[in-house]
Amino acid sequence: GQQLNQSPxxxxxxxxxxxxxxxxxxxxxxxxxxxxxxPGEGPVLLIALYKAxxxxxxxxxxxxxxxxxxxxxxxxxxxxxxxxGIYFCAGPENTGNQFYFGTGTSLTVIP
Amino acid sequence: SAVISQKPSRDICxxxxxxxxxxxxxxxxxxxxxxxxxxxxxLTLIATANQGSEATYESGFxxxxxxxxxxxxxxxxxxxSNMSPEDSSIYLCSVRMENTIYFGEGSWLTVx
Numbered sequence: 001g002q003q004l005n006q007s008p009x010x011x012x013x014x015x016x017x018x019x020x021x022x023x024x025x026x027x028x029x030x031x032x033x034x035x036x037x038x039p040g041e042g043p044v045l046l047i048a049l050y051k052a053x054x055x056x057x058x059x060x061x062x063x064x065x066x067x068x069x070x071x072x073x074x075x076x077x078x079x080x081x082x083x084x085g086i087y088f089c090a091g092p093e094n095t096g097n098q099f100y101f102g103t104g105t106s107l108t109v110i111p
Numbered sequence: 112s113a114v115i116s117q118k119p120s121r122d123i124c125x126x127x128x129x130x131x132x133x134x135x136x137x138x139x140x141x142x143x144x145x146x147x148x149x150x151x152x153x154l155t156l157i158a159t160a161n162q163g164s165e166a167t168y169e170s171g172f173x174x175x176x177x178x179x180x181x182x183x184x185x186x187x188x189x190x191x192s193n194m195s196p197e198d199s200s201i202y203l204c205s206v207r208m209e210n211t212i213y214f215g216e217g218s219w220l221t222v223x
Binding site: 031033035040041042043044045048050088090092097098099100101102103104 | 112115117121142144153154155156159201203207210211212213214215216217219
């Protein structure tokens, strides 16, 4: 199956700092999705991207659809303790019927 | 978006038993999926639940171990059969709507 690699694997940051993470695929995608998962819960959709170069914001979160269509980036500005969790990227396989998920980035925010 | 409810949310199961997880969606959807997330891991697709026909399983997953029902466009079940400790995972129901995937809150199974 498709391999989606996320970087970094984990981050430990001070409250108030900005966060950047990225996701790369081995093939071209026409959709990128970013999710956050709290412990013991299902993933919650943060941002959906549908066009190369697209830059979309959701509050303090901003995600970009890379121009090569093989990568995407998620930034969080002025982090707060409730940003703690695991962030996953996802993209569709060829038929678009199902989605592959990245390896995840674990974020810890130190108050 | 969709509101997806899963039951049970958590359970502790005995080795060798089977458990059925239910997934209810608040609207009719064509595509429903079941994912597994083992501790500390990413999400792995088990199968696509097809309404009115057999589920389509991914490599490494078989119907005998993970039978799936999809009696209508708002409901599906996943059974984890003959459980072993390796089956301890979060099992997630999801639906596809408008080129986006939405998830239920998950069913956390611990097999002892």
